[in-house]
Amino acid sequence: MTDDEIFARLLHLGREGLRAGDAIAPAIVPSAVYHLPGEGTDLPYVYGRYGNPTWTKLEAALSELEQAEAVAFPSGMAAIAALYFTQVRAGDRIVIPADGYHATKTLALTHLAPLGVTVEPRPVARFLEGGFEGVRFALLETPSNPGLDVCDIAEALRLAKASGTVLAVDDTTATPLLQRPLDLGADLVISADTKALNGHSDALLGHVATRDPAKAAAIREWRKLSGAIPSPFDAWAVLRGLETLELRLSRMQANAAALAEIFAASPLIERVRYPGLKDDPSHAVSARQMRGFGFMLSATFRDPAQADRFIASCAMVQSSTSFGGVRTSAERRARWGDQVAPGFVRISAGCEPTAPLSAAIGRALTAVGG
Numbered sequence: 211m212t213d214d215e216i217f218a219r220l221l222h223l224g225r226e227g228l229r230a231g232d233a234i235a236p237a238i239v240p241s242a243v244y245h246l247p248g249e250g251t252d253l254p255y256v257y258g259r260y261g262n263p264t265w266t267k268l269e270a271a272l273s274e275l276e277q278a279e280a281v282a283f284p285s286g287m288a289a290i291a292a293l294y295f296t297q298v299r300a301g302d303r304i305v306i307p308a309d310g311y312h313a314t315k316t317l318a319l320t321h322l323a324p325l326g327v328t329v330e331p332r333p334v335a336r337f338l339e340g341g342f343e344g345v346r347f348a349l350l351e352t353p354s355n356p357g358l359d360v361c362d363i364a365e366a367l368r369l370a371k372a373s374g375t376v377l378a379v380d381d382t383t384a385t386p387l388l389q390r391p392l393d394l395g396a397d398l399v400i401s402a403d404t405k406a407l408n409g410h411s412d413a414l415l416g417h418v419a420t421r422d423p424a425k426a427a428a429i430r431e432w433r434k435l436s437g438a439i440p441s442p443f444d445a446w447a448v449l450r451g452l453e454t455l456e457l458r459l460s461r462m463q464a465n466a467a468a469l470a471e472i473f474a475a476s477p478l479i480e481r482v483r484y485p486g487l488k489d490d491p492s493h494a495v496s497a498r499q500m501r502g503f504g505f506m507l508s509a510t511f512r513d514p515a516q517a518d519r520f521i522a523s524c525a526m527v528q529s530s531t532s533f534g535g536v537r538t539s540a541e542r543r544a545r546w547g548d549q550v551a552p553g554f555v556r557i558s559a560g561c562e563p564t565a566p567l568s569a570a571i572g573r574a575l576t577a578v579g580g
């Protein structure tokens with residue numbers, strides 16, 4: 211199936227089961243308990259921590275997108291915790307990104323290492339160096355957040371297979387429409403759906419997807435026992451956000467490409483990173499393994515004070531953390547302690563029409579430099 215076919219099918223999921231008069235839009239079912247007469251413990255829904263009809267709808271949509279079984283979590287980090295605590299055991303060695311999402315590394319170092327897990331953080335640009343001999347589990351993030359370095363997933367898989375390493379990929383910055391690591395053979399995928407999948411900056415959510423039924427069952431069991439469950443309201447919000455994912459991504463990618471050119475031409479900027487730029491170190495591998503170059507970019511201002519003035523003054527840039535929303539947003543990442551230059555600004559291109567957005571960015575750059 212092509213991606214267009216997958217996405218078109220997603221919009222019509224559940225159509226066959228409809229009876230006359232049924233609601234087309236999904237319902238929010240906030241019930242903690244269900245009617246359980248008699249024995250009644252093997253029904254599809256028995257208790258709110260075990261299952262919920264709104265999660266089921268969301269997971270059906272996510273499973274269609276991933277072409278794999280998806281399990282929803284209340285945040286991207288809850289999904290990453292589920293991976294760690296189902297795939298890793300005392301005595302294991304694991305490899306994680308040194309320069310990816312900061313909490314992924316901090317969680318492993320503060321909560322896995324004291325349990326006897328050897329945690330080896332590696333930069334995403336050099337993730338494959340040294341291979342995975344003796345490594346039980348590797349979590350790759352590509353493109354990495356915020357550096358936008360890219361790692362060859364097929365090659366990571368070849369190395370993982372050779373050493374019996376379980377390979378998981380954090381697909382948040384790409385989304386399943388631009389990159390499906392499971393198609394390349396990854397064992398597991400995680401996504402922070404808080405970002406582009408929801409796209410409206412009004413809910414946190416995450417998911418794990420896998421084509422291995424035993425792994426999916428273990429992840430589901432972890433959710434049930436740990437209680438890391440999504441709220442039915444947030445599941446509904448993400449379901450609605452998902453409906454426009456394909457449309458949003460196409461505008462966001464067009465905007466990211468336009469902004470990359472504008473920043474690259476500005477004398478205030480030392481360096482631009484966008485995998486879509488022909489001379490970007492991530493270009494060749496992204497062109498091979500992604501179906502688009504994404505909606506994130508970075509611009510390193512020579513002067514961090516000018517970066518701050520740019521973010522504060524541009525009429526079409528929200529000063530906020532996170533990314534993947536409908537509004538273009540930016541932040542200077544050094545404020546969080548990321549290992550980046552002080553003038554490094556991460557930008558998430560939004561859904562504004564391209565011409566006014568480009569004009570506003572150009573005006574703000576000129577004003578800051580003048």
Ligand SMILES: *Cc1c(COP(=O)(O)O)cnc(C)c1O
Pocket residue numbers: 284285286287288311314351355380382383402403404405414415416
């Ligand atoms: C945001 C993010 C996460 C965590 O997601 P939350 O929903 O904030 O918990 C994980 N990985 C990446 C790459 C992210 O950008």
